[in-house]
Amino acid sequence: MTTPYKAVQSVSFLTTNAVFIGRSIRLSLRNVEALLMAVILPVMLMLLFTYVFGGAIDTTGNYVNYVVPGIILLCAGFGSSSTAVNVAEDMTNGIIDRFRTMPITSISVITGHVVASVARNLLATGIVIGVAYLVGFRPTGSVMDWLGALGVITLFILAFTWLFAAIGLASGNPSAASGYGFALLFLPYISSAFVPTDTMPTWLRGVADNQPITPVIETIRGLLTGTPIDNSAWLAAGWCVLLLLIAIGWSIWTFRRKAARR
Amino acid sequence: MTELAVQVMALRKAYGKQVVLDGIELAVPAGSIFALLGPNGAGKTTLIHILTTLVAADEGVARVFGCDVASEKNAVKSAISLTGQFAAVDEMLTGEENLRMIGRLSGLSPSQSRARAAELLTGFDLTAAAGKRVKTYSGGMRRRLDLAISLVVDRPILFLDEPTTGLDTASRRALWDIILSLKQRGVTIFLTTQYLEEADQLADTAAVISGGRIVATGTPGELKSRIGTEVLELRDENDGLIRLIATDGTLQDLRQIMNDLSLSFPGNTKLSLRKPSMDDVFLALTAPELEVAAP
Structure with a gap:
C-alpha cells in the first residue's frame, strides 16, 4: 500500500456508460409523477385539440390526422425537458463530486440521462400514437415511411434532450432549469403543429416557417399521412444535427467550466 | 527519504x-x-x-x-x-x-x-x-x-x-x-x-x-509546546474569554503577569491556570486579538 500508486486504473468507457444509463433509467422509473406527466399531458392536449378546438379549426372533421404529428413532437419536447431538471439536480447534488474524483469519464453521467430520456420518450411517443389511433388517427404511410418517421422523431428527441441537458448544466439549480426549459416548449405552438403557418400574420409566419419544429413536423406528417414533404426532410435533419452538435458542445464546455470554478 | x-x-x-x-x-x-x-x-x-x-x-x-x-x-x-x-x-x-x-x-x-x-x-x-x-x-x-x-x-x-x-x-x-x-x-x-x-x-x-x-x-x-507549558485564562464576569497568557507556571512568572494585569483589567476578572489545549494553539495562531504573550 505504501508503494507509489501511479497505475491509471480506468474503468472501460463502455462499462461507465452502461452504469450511468442503468442509473438514469432507474431514476426515471422511480420518478413516477414525471413519467406519467410526460404521457398524460400530450394525450390530454390531443383530446383537447381533437374534440374541443378541432371542430373550429377544421370543420371537415379530419383535424386529427393533421394534429397528431404536432402532438408527437409536443410530447417529445415535453418529455425531453425533464432532462434539464434531472441534470441540474445531479449537478447540485454531492454525488457529482464523487464521480469527478473517480478515474472515469464523468460526463457520461449526462450521456446516461440522454439515453434514458430517448428511451422514455420513444415509449411515450408509442403510447401517444396508440391513443391517436383510438381517437381516429388513420395514417397512410408504408413500413418504410414509418421507419423514416421514427428516425426523424428519434433524431429530434436526441437533439432536444441534449439541448435540455445543456440547459440543465448551464442553469444553477433545478427550478431555474425547469423555467428555462419551459421557454423552449412554446416553440411547437409557433409552428405548423396545430394550424398551417399560412393562417398566421405575415411576421409570425416568418418565424414559424423558419424554426426547426416546422420542417420536422412537415416531414413526419408527410411520411405518415402523405402530405407533401418537399425539402422539409433535409431541413429537419439539418436543424436536428445542427442543434445536436451545438447542444453537445455547449454541454461539454459547461461541464468542464463548472468543474474548474465553483 | x-x-x-x-x-x-x-x-x-x-x-x-x-x-x-x-x-x-x-x-x-x-x-x-x-x-x-x-x-x-x-x-x-x-x-x-x-x-x-x-x-x-x-x-x-x-x-x-x-x-x-x-x-x-x-x-x-x-x-x-x-x-x-x-x-x-x-x-x-x-x-x-x-x-x-x-x-x-x-x-x-x-x-x-x-x-x-x-x-x-x-x-x-x-x-x-x-x-x-x-x-x-x-x-x-x-x-x-x-x-x-x-x-x-x-x-x-x-x-x-x-x-x-x-x-x-x-x-x-x-x-x-x-x-x-x-x-x-x-x-x-x-x-x-x-x-x-x-x-x-x-x-x-x-x-x-x-x-x-x-x-x-x-x-x-x-x-502545543509552542504556546508554553501552562496557560493563564482571563474571563470577564459573563465568562467571556478576554485573554490567554502563556506562562511557565512559576510563582515568579505569575507574579510578574499579575502586576501587569492589575493595571489593565477590572478586579472581577476571573483567572484560571491550565495545560494548553489545541484550542489555545489555534486561537493563538489564528486570532491575533487574543494575543498570547511569549513566556
Whole structure:
C-alpha cells in the first residue's frame, strides 16, 4: 500500500456508460409523477385539440390526422425537458463530486440521462400514437415511411434532450432549469403543429416557417399521412444535427467550466 | 527519504479578488494521518478540492503520490478517495445501489460489487437501511454511507473534509476508530477539521491554516509546546474569554503577569491556570486579538 500508486486504473468507457444509463433509467422509473406527466399531458392536449378546438379549426372533421404529428413532437419536447431538471439536480447534488474524483469519464453521467430520456420518450411517443389511433388517427404511410418517421422523431428527441441537458448544466439549480426549459416548449405552438403557418400574420409566419419544429413536423406528417414533404426532410435533419452538435458542445464546455470554478 | 503522499508548493488560488490560498506549502508522508486545522473560510475545502482535481489552482504545484493534480488528473484520481463536507451520495438510489454503482465504476465485477456492498453495509451498520432510498436517511446514516462509498475500493489516500462536523460524540468516536484502522492498513489520511481535539487524537502531523496561509506545522505535541507549558485564562464576569497568557507556571512568572494585569483589567476578572489545549494553539495562531504573550 505504501508503494507509489501511479497505475491509471480506468474503468472501460463502455462499462461507465452502461452504469450511468442503468442509473438514469432507474431514476426515471422511480420518478413516477414525471413519467406519467410526460404521457398524460400530450394525450390530454390531443383530446383537447381533437374534440374541443378541432371542430373550429377544421370543420371537415379530419383535424386529427393533421394534429397528431404536432402532438408527437409536443410530447417529445415535453418529455425531453425533464432532462434539464434531472441534470441540474445531479449537478447540485454531492454525488457529482464523487464521480469527478473517480478515474472515469464523468460526463457520461449526462450521456446516461440522454439515453434514458430517448428511451422514455420513444415509449411515450408509442403510447401517444396508440391513443391517436383510438381517437381516429388513420395514417397512410408504408413500413418504410414509418421507419423514416421514427428516425426523424428519434433524431429530434436526441437533439432536444441534449439541448435540455445543456440547459440543465448551464442553469444553477433545478427550478431555474425547469423555467428555462419551459421557454423552449412554446416553440411547437409557433409552428405548423396545430394550424398551417399560412393562417398566421405575415411576421409570425416568418418565424414559424423558419424554426426547426416546422420542417420536422412537415416531414413526419408527410411520411405518415402523405402530405407533401418537399425539402422539409433535409431541413429537419439539418436543424436536428445542427442543434445536436451545438447542444453537445455547449454541454461539454459547461461541464468542464463548472468543474474548474465553483 | 520517506515517500510523500501529498506535496504542495507555493499554491495559490483566488476567486476574483478574494484570495483563498496564498502560497500554501505542505508535505504529508505516506501512511500517516495529517490534519489541516482552520476556522471556516480559511481555505481548507478549496485546498482539498485542488488536491482531488475538482478545482484548478492559479499558481504553484500540488502532487499526490508524485502525480501532478493538474497534468496527471487520471493518475491522481486512481490514487484518491474523497469524502467531502456534503455527503456525495445518490439520493434517489438505495444505500446498497449506491455502493454497487461505485463498485462497478471502480472496476469491480457485478458480483464483486454486490459482495463488497454487503460487507460495507454490515461494517457501517447500515444493513437495515440497505434497501431504502438515501433521501430517507438521517444525517448520521448519510455520513456513514458516504464514508463506506469512499472505501469501496482501497485507494492509497483518503481525503476527509470535516468528517465529524455535526456528528454526535458516539459517532465521532466510531469514525475515529475507522480512521485509525485505515492507517493500520497503510492508507494515508488527509483530513480537515475545526475540532482541535480531533487533530490531537488522530493526527501524526498537523498544520494550521488561516487566511489562506499555513501559519504553523508540526506534530500536535509540537504545536502545543509552542504556546508554553501552562496557560493563564482571563474571563470577564459573563465568562467571556478576554485573554490567554502563556506562562511557565512559576510563582515568579505569575507574579510578574499579575502586576501587569492589575493595571489593565477590572478586579472581577476571573483567572484560571491550565495545560494548553489545541484550542489555545489555534486561537493563538489564528486570532491575533487574543494575543498570547511569549513566556
